[in-house]
Amino acid sequence: MRKLKEMFMMNIRQYAMMLALLFIVLLFQYLTDGVLLRPLNLTNIIQQNGYILILAIGMLLCILTGNIDLSVGSVAAFVGAVGGTLMTVWKWPVIPSILACLVLGILIGCWQGYWIAYFRIPAFIVTLAGMLCFRGLTLVMLKGQTLAPMPDLFRKLFTTFIPDVLGGEGLNYTALTIVAVLLCAFAFFELRDRQNKKAYGFEVAPFPFWVMKILLVAAVVTAFTYQLARYRGIPMVLVLLGALVLIYSFITRKTVFGRHVYAFGGNEKAAKLSGIDTNKVFFLVYANMGLMAAVAGLAFMGRLNAASPVAGVNFELDAIGACFIGGASASGGIGTVTGAIIGGLIMGVLNNGMSIVGVSIDWQQVVKGLVLLAAVAFDVYTKKKTAK
Amino acid sequence: MAKTLLRMKSITKTFPGVRALNDVCFDVEEGEIHALVGENGAGKSTLMNILSGVYPFGSYEGEIVFDGETCVFNTIKDSEKIGIVIIHQELALVPYLSIAENVFLGNERARRGVIDWSETYARTDDLLKQIRLHENPATITKDLGVGKQQLVEIAKAISKDVRLLILDEPTAALNDEDSNNLLNLLLDLKKKGITSIIISHKLNEVEKIADRITVIRDGAVIETLDNATKNIREDRIIKGMVGREIVDRFPKRPPHARGDLALEVRDWTVGDPLFFDRKKIKGVSFNVHKGEVVGLVGLMGAGRTELAMSLFGRSYGSDFSGCLFLGGQSATLHSPKEAIARGMAYVTEDRKSAGLILIDDIRHNISLASLGKLSDKRGVLDENKEITVAEDLRKKMSIKTPSVFQKVGNLSGGNQQKTILARWLFANPDVLLLDEPTRGIDVGAKYEIYCIINELAAMGKAIVLISSEMPEVLGMSDRIYVMNEGRFVGELDRESASQEAIMKCIMQSNREVA
Numbered sequence: 001m002r003k004l005k006e007m008f009m010m011n012i013r014q015y016a017m018m019l020a021l022l023f024i025v026l027l028f029q030y031l032t033d034g035v036l037l038r039p040l041n042l043t044n045i046i047q048q049n050g051y052i053l054i055l056a057i058g059m060l061l062c063i064l065t066g067n068i069d070l071s072v073g074s075v076a077a078f079v080g081a082v083g084g085t086l087m088t089v090w091k092w093p094v095i096p097s098i099l100a101c102l103v104l105g106i107l108i109g110c111w112q113g114y115w116i117a118y119f120r121i122p123a124f125i126v127t128l129a130g131m132l133c134f135r136g137l138t139l140v141m142l143k144g145q146t147l148a149p150m151p152d153l154f155r156k157l158f159t160t161f162i163p164d165v166l167g168g169e170g171l172n173y174t175a176l177t178i179v180a181v182l183l184c185a186f187a188f189f190e191l192r193d194r195q196n197k198k199a200y201g202f203e204v205a206p207f208p209f210w211v212m213k214i215l216l217v218a219a220v221v222t223a224f225t226y227q228l229a230r231y232r233g234i235p236m237v238l239v240l241l242g243a244l245v246l247i248y249s250f251i252t253r254k255t256v257f258g259r260h261v262y263a264f265g266g267n268e269k270a271a272k273l274s275g276i277d278t279n280k281v282f283f284l285v286y287a288n289m290g291l292m293a294a295v296a297g298l299a300f301m302g303r304l305n306a307a308s309p310v311a312g313v314n315f316e317l318d319a320i321g322a323c324f325i326g327g328a329s330a331s332g333g334i335g336t337v338t339g340a341i342i343g344g345l346i347m348g349v350l351n352n353g354m355s356i357v358g359v360s361i362d363w364q365q366v367v368k369g370l371v372l373l374a375a376v377a378f379d380v381y382t383k384k385k386t387a388k
Numbered sequence: 389m390a391k392t393l394l395r396m397k398s399i400t401k402t403f404p405g406v407r408a409l410n411d412v413c414f415d416v417e418e419g420e421i422h423a424l425v426g427e428n429g430a431g432k433s434t435l436m437n438i439l440s441g442v443y444p445f446g447s448y449e450g451e452i453v454f455d456g457e458t459c460v461f462n463t464i465k466d467s468e469k470i471g472i473v474i475i476h477q478e479l480a481l482v483p484y485l486s487i488a489e490n491v492f493l494g495n496e497r498a499r500r501g502v503i504d505w506s507e508t509y510a511r512t513d514d515l516l517k518q519i520r521l522h523e524n525p526a527t528i529t530k531d532l533g534v535g536k537q538q539l540v541e542i543a544k545a546i547s548k549d550v551r552l553l554i555l556d557e558p559t560a561a562l563n564d565e566d567s568n569n570l571l572n573l574l575l576d577l578k579k580k581g582i583t584s585i586i587i588s589h590k591l592n593e594v595e596k597i598a599d600r601i602t603v604i605r606d607g608a609v610i611e612t613l614d615n616a617t618k619n620i621r622e623d624r625i626i627k628g629m630v631g632r633e634i635v636d637r638f639p640k641r642p643p644h645a646r647g648d649l650a651l652e653v654r655d656w657t658v659g660d661p662l663f664f665d666r667k668k669i670k671g672v673s674f675n676v677h678k679g680e681v682v683g684l685v686g687l688m689g690a691g692r693t694e695l696a697m698s699l700f701g702r703s704y705g706s707d708f709s710g711c712l713f714l715g716g717q718s719a720t721l722h723s724p725k726e727a728i729a730r731g732m733a734y735v736t737e738d739r740k741s742a743g744l745i746l747i748d749d750i751r752h753n754i755s756l757a758s759l760g761k762l763s764d765k766r767g768v769l770d771e772n773k774e775i776t777v778a779e780d781l782r783k784k785m786s787i788k789t790p791s792v793f794q795k796v797g798n799l800s801g802g803n804q805q806k807t808i809l810a811r812w813l814f815a816n817p818d819v820l821l822l823d824e825p826t827r828g829i830d831v832g833a834k835y836e837i838y839c840i841i842n843e844l845a846a847m848g849k850a851i852v853l854i855s856s857e858m859p860e861v862l863g864m865s866d867r868i869y870v871m872n873e874g875r876f877v878g879e880l881d882r883e884s885a886s887q888e889a890i891m892k893c894i895m896q897s898n899r900e901v902a
Contacts, residue, residue, distance in 0.1 A: 200772045256759045256767040263756055266745030273703060273742060274757035274811070275728040333747050 012382060017326060017342045020375075024346055028353030035356050036349070039231035042224070047159070047303060049348035050237035051076070051296040053341055055319035056326075057248050058292030060340040061285045063323045064252075064265045066332025067123035069289050071112065071130030073315035076297030077308070078134040079105050083298060084147040084307025087154060094153045102294050108134070109290020110283070117282035131316070139309050148306035158240075158302025161233040172233035179225040179234075183218050190214060237299060244295075249337045261285060265332025321368070322347055325375040346371065393418040393583050394439075394552060399450035401434055401443065408434045409448070410607045416552065416585060421578055423598035423615075424587045426629055427830035431607040432587050436554050440474040441467040454552075471551030475541045477560060483530035488512035490529050491544045515543040519573055535566025542573065546582075553577065553584040559593060560828055563688030563856065571597050589830065591622040603628035626831055638863030639835065641842045646866075647678030649716060650850030651819045656710035658698040664707035668694045670874040671710070676819065676850040681841060683865030684854045685890055691874040692854045693737055696821040700734035701727035715818060728757060731818035735808055735825055737854070739801075743808045746797035750787065751778040753796050753807050757815045781810040786836065802833025809840055820844065823854045838864060858887050872897045 028036045035041055055072050062069045079101050086097040108130075115126045149155070166173035190210075197204050204210070228234060252258040260281045263271040272278045296315070301307055326343025328335025347368060354364045394416040401409040409431045416422045424432050437443050439452065441461030452459045454470060461467045464474075481490045488508050497507045512525035521539045529537060538558060545553055555574075559567040571593055574584055588594050594601060601613040601620060610628050613620050626637075658669040668691050676682045684692050697704035699712060701724040712719050714730050721727045724734070736742040744753055755762055755774050762777070763769045778792040785806045789799065796807055805825060812820060822841070826834045841864060845851055855861050861868060868885050870878035870893040878893030 196772055200776055202772070202775065254769050254771070256763050256769060259752070259756075259759055259769065262748070262752075263745055266748050267741075269742040270736075270745055271756070273700075273724050273734060273736060275723075275725040276756075277723065277725055329747075333745065 014327065014336070014339060014342075016378065016382075017339060017346070017375075021342055021346050021349070024349050024353070028349060028357070032353060032356045036353055037227060039227045039229075041352070041356070042227050043231050043235060045348055045352050046235055046238050046241075048352065049344060050235075050241050051299040051303070052315060052318045052322065052348070053241055053344045054244060054292055054296040054299060055315055056322040056340040056344045057244055057337055058289040059316075059319040060248075060323050060326075060328060060335055060337055061252075061261055062123070062289055063320070063328045063330070064261050064332055064335055065123075065282060065285055066265045066330075067116070068316075068320050069112075069123065069127045069286070070316050071127040071134060072289065072293040072296070072319060073312035074131045074134035074138065075105065075108050075290060075293035075312075076300060076315060077138045077310075077312040078108075078141070079294040079297035080301040080307045080311050081138045081141040081147075081309070083301060084150065085141060087151050088147050088149075088307075094151050094157070098154075098157075098298060101298055102291060105290045105292075105294020105297070106287055107290070108293070109287035112290065113283040113286030116286055117279045123286070138311075142307060142309045144309055146306050146308045148304075150301065150305050150307075155302055155305050156236075158236055158299050159305075161235050162239065164233055170230065172229040172231075175225055175229040175233040176222075179221060183221060186217070187214050237303075240295075240299065244292075245337060245341060252337055257281070257284070262333055265334075267333075318344075318347060321372050325372055327375075327379065329379075343375070390417040390419060392416070393455060395453040396435070396439065397451040397453065399435065399438060399448060399452075401438060401448040408607050409438075412450075412604070412607070412609050414602060414609060415612075416583060417600075418583055419578060419581055420583060420599040421574060421597055422583075422585050423594040423601045424585055424604065425589075425591065425594060425601060425625055426604035427832055430604045430629075432604055433556065434607075435604070436474060436556065436585070436587065439467070440464055440472055440554065468548055471549055472554070473545040473548055473550045473552070474554040475538075475545060475556065475558065477557040479534075479537055479541060481529050481537055481540060484528060486526045486528055487516070487523060487532075487540055487543075488525035490540055491515060491525075491547050493544070495548060511547070512543070515547055518546065519543055519576075520569075533566070534561045535563070535569065538562065538566070538570060539573070542570075542577075546577075550582060553582055554587075555584060556587045557589065557828070558586065559588065559590055565687070567593065589828065591625050594625065595620055595622055601625060605629060605631060629830075630832055637831075637835070637859070639839050639842055641845065644679055644846070646680060647848060649675055650678045650680075650714070651676040651852075652711075652713040652716075653699065654711045654713075656695070656699070656712070657708070658694065658705035659707035661704065661706050668705060668874055669698060672871075672874075672876050674869055674876060674879075676852055678818075678848045678850055679845050680866045681845050681851045681853055681864055683861035683868040684852055684871060685858060685861050685868060686871035687894065688856065689873075690871040692871055693823055694874075695871070696734060696823055696852065696854060699727075700724055700732055700821060703734070728815060728817070732821070733757075733812040733815055733817035733819070734821045735812060735823060737824035737827060739804055739808055744796050744804055747795065749793050749795055750782060750789065750799075750807055751775060751792040754778045754781055754792070754810045754814055757811050761814070777814060778810075781814060785810050785813070785840065800829075800833075802829040802836070805829055805833070805837060806840075809837070813840075813844075817849070819850045819852070821852045821854070824856065825853070826855070826857070826860065834860075858890065862887065870894060 025036065059069060059072065082104055083097055083101040086092040086100060087094060112126050112130050115121045116123045162174060162178070164172045164174045166177065194204055194210060252261065260271065260276050263276060264278055264281050268278055297312065300311055304311065322344035323335060323340045324330065324343065325346055326335065326339030326341070328339065350368060350371065351364060354367065392415055396412065396414040399409050399412045400407070412431070412435060414435065426432050438448050441464045444462045445460045454472065459470070482493065485493070491512050492508055497504045497511065509525045516523060516525065519539050519542055521536060521543065523532065523536065529540065532540065558570055562570065574586070574597060577584065586598065595615065595618065598615050601615055603610045603613070603625065605628070613624070652675040654673045656669055656672045657667060660666040660668050672695060686692050694704050698708065701721040702708060703724055712721070714732070719730050721730060740746065745756070751774060755778060759769065762774050775792065782789070782792050787803050787806045787810065789803065796804060799807065826837055841851060841853070853861060853864055862885055866882055868880045868890070869876050870880065870890050872894045875897065877897035880889055
């Protein structure tokens with residue numbers, strides 16, 4: 001029992017965030033008379049926040065190095081402007097246009113990463129410069145005007161749903177089937193991990209607890225999918241987001257590169273003296289941020305069905321806020337992808353819930369600001385307590 | 389019989405799960421220098437923190453009587469008000485402020501919030517004269533050496549009309565000359581009637597200047613030794629500290645034959661990283677054989693750390709020239725990564741800022757330099773293997789924690805040092821450059837680290853031992869190189885090595901340069 005308590009204490013930040021998210025969801029479910037979790041609204045929340053969450057994943061890596069990226073909103077807008085011009089003005093086909101946009105994102109990331117990692121200009125300054133430059137370039141590119149509409153295929157890629165091949169009256173069976181398969185895979189991998197740990201002779205949580213954990217995850221995911229299935233099923237953005245979360249969770253937790261990022265943020269000198277190519281790690285993190293900004297830019301453009309000169313304004317602040325609410329440390333070395341996603345969802349549900357209740361935009365900002373402050377204050381408080 | 393200035397009666401302090409101090413009684417007489425010694429974690433700092441008000445009244449049991457009056461300290465300010473000033477191990481100076489600003493920081497000479505600079509500078513000048521620090525009060529603090537910064541701290545303490553000065557490891561970061569200065573200053577202050585308590589691991593200094601020595605072990609006072617006639621010897625103090633007589637402070641190594649050449653350096657020259665025409669290392673040549681421990685001694689600033697780091701993949705310096713041979717083969721190393729790949733390891737002198745990731749756990753700190761060994765070709769880590777490896781090394785190095793999931797920042801200095809050594813043990817290098825491997829750790833942990841060094845040598849590793857503690861180098865090394873001002877000025881074998889011989893080499897080279 002004491003072991004369990006210790007395990008709980010070690011992950012208190014993660015659990016606290018999940019409980020906070022649960023609390024906010026229940027609160028608004030009550031305040032909105034159940035509108036919040038209705039199938040249509042749930043789908044909306046995902047589509048409204050997808051691109052912020054994508055940015056938050058990339059931002060988390062930057063924050064792990066102890067820095068931030070202020071340019072992502074402008075980069076997303078610029079990539080969108082270029083993509084829009086390619087597809088609507090130059091009439092490029094959709095897929096090559098998307099690839100070109102992704103390459104452009106990586107190039108922009110490399111450009112900023114070069115100054116940050118090899119020239120060692122503070123990331124804050126390089127990305128502040130990027131924020132101005134790429135916003136300006138967006139306006140130049142679009143001549144200050146909105147480009148619309150996008151080709152049908154492009155819009156569909158980011159705004160439609162996984163087609164329901166299994167049919168079903170008012171319920172999307174395909175969505176439920178896919179999630180059932182994914183849950184089985186999840187249980188299988190968890191079980192394998194547990195067996196592996198046992199084979200090594202490590203301590204594992206008692207079996208009933210393990211079963212409870214799996215069942216809890218399955219229940220939440222199934223309930224969530226059921227609501228989506230009652231509307232139009234799984235949105236494409238969710239597929240993209242899910243894939244990115246899986247990939248980046250894996251990279252941060254299980255790969256040498258991920259470990260290098262954490263080591264860099266924890267103590268750069270020590271990392272360097274341990275044989276880590278710190279400049280390269282730093283560079284790759286920012287190159288990757290460029291890629292993620294491009295993905296987010298495309299997703300946003302798809303949802304808007306237009307390339308807008310004011311796209312992406314303040315995205316960087318939402319992404320940074322998501323990471324910090326999700327438990328990342330401003331000084332680097334601490335934070336998880338899951339945390340950033342939970343942080344982003346807390347912000348998203350707050351936005352959506354308050355809008356439904358009828359709280360005006362100005363007050364929404366105040367509430368979001370206070371939530372950010374409270375989350376980090378909680379962090380500092382628990383840290384102080386465990387230190388003593 | 390002198391008057392008792394301070395009496396701490398039956399002090400008991402408990403932290404959750406630990407009793408840090410148990411019924412401690414501690415007396416200090418007016419005008420004496422009282423040394424407080426004990427291993428790390430024995431409770432010295434806790435006791436001093438209670439005395440200075442860091443732990444407020446009510447968080448401990450017992451009573452403090454200062455100059456006949458019972459004291460209730462709620463903050464550090466309260467203790468300073470009656471003249472108790474503590475100088476912590478980590479200096480609390482603001483680097484970009486001047487000496488004068490630092491001396492009167494928090495105690496500004498001001499009228500209605502406006503600082504009177506003339507008075508500030510005049511009084512600082514006065515204080516600096518008292519402590520014989522010949523610097524302009526307007527000098528920016530970061531431009532001073534550590535030794536002088538320590539003196540500024542003392543000036544700050546005197547400016548507050550100190551009656552009892554507490555110094556926590558004041559000489560830990562100082563070289564011999566600066567240490568002597570500081571100790572002489574303490575003797576001066578004593579003549580002026582200032583009482584001091586000094587906490588130190590450097591027992592030779594303690595035996596030289598302390599009038600009385602109190603030994604603490606496991607949160608209890610073991611004994612108070614009277615050293616008025618300066619006749620207490622180091623061994624006697626150690627006996628009290630560890631509870632048994634340590635016959636050998638350095639473990640014996642069985643006689644062994646010298647192996648092949650592992651590391652050879654010829655004409656190694658390195659420039660300052662910013663001003664590359666200013667040479668830091670000037671044409672150094674030396675070698676280390678397999679299974680050999682080679683000591684590297686010199687005064688602070690001789691260039692030992694710079695030499696080691698420049699060899700370790702050019703981690704320090706610019707404008708490199710000279711040759712480096714590893715296992716007989718020429719090697720040009722551009723980064724620590726390449727150096728590690730060729731079988732080198734460097735254990736830094738500054739474990740907190742350049743060695744460990746303090747916010748991470750033991751496991752990740754051990755695996756940091758050898759992630760390649762724990763992952764497949766695609767760079768995916770085997771975390772289970774990592775835990776197993778780390779757990780093995782934790783037991784082998786007797787890092788005293790329940791598991792490898794402990795945060796390194798919460799460990800004692802000795803355990804932190806063992807964690808770094810474990811990291812390099814796992815990397816399995818041929819040549820180890822150990823820079824001050826026992827700095828700031830207690831006698832017991834030092835002995836364990838000496839054993840590890842000997843074990844590594846017995847495995848055929850070549851070891852370069854850099855240390856400011858001469859007895860340590862003399863006790864551990866097969867051969868000793870003496871370094872001064874970026875040059876090698878002497879090579880001594882085990883038989884001919886002694887503290888005097890080393891100093892002679894340094895003095896001689898200083899004369900030649902002059």
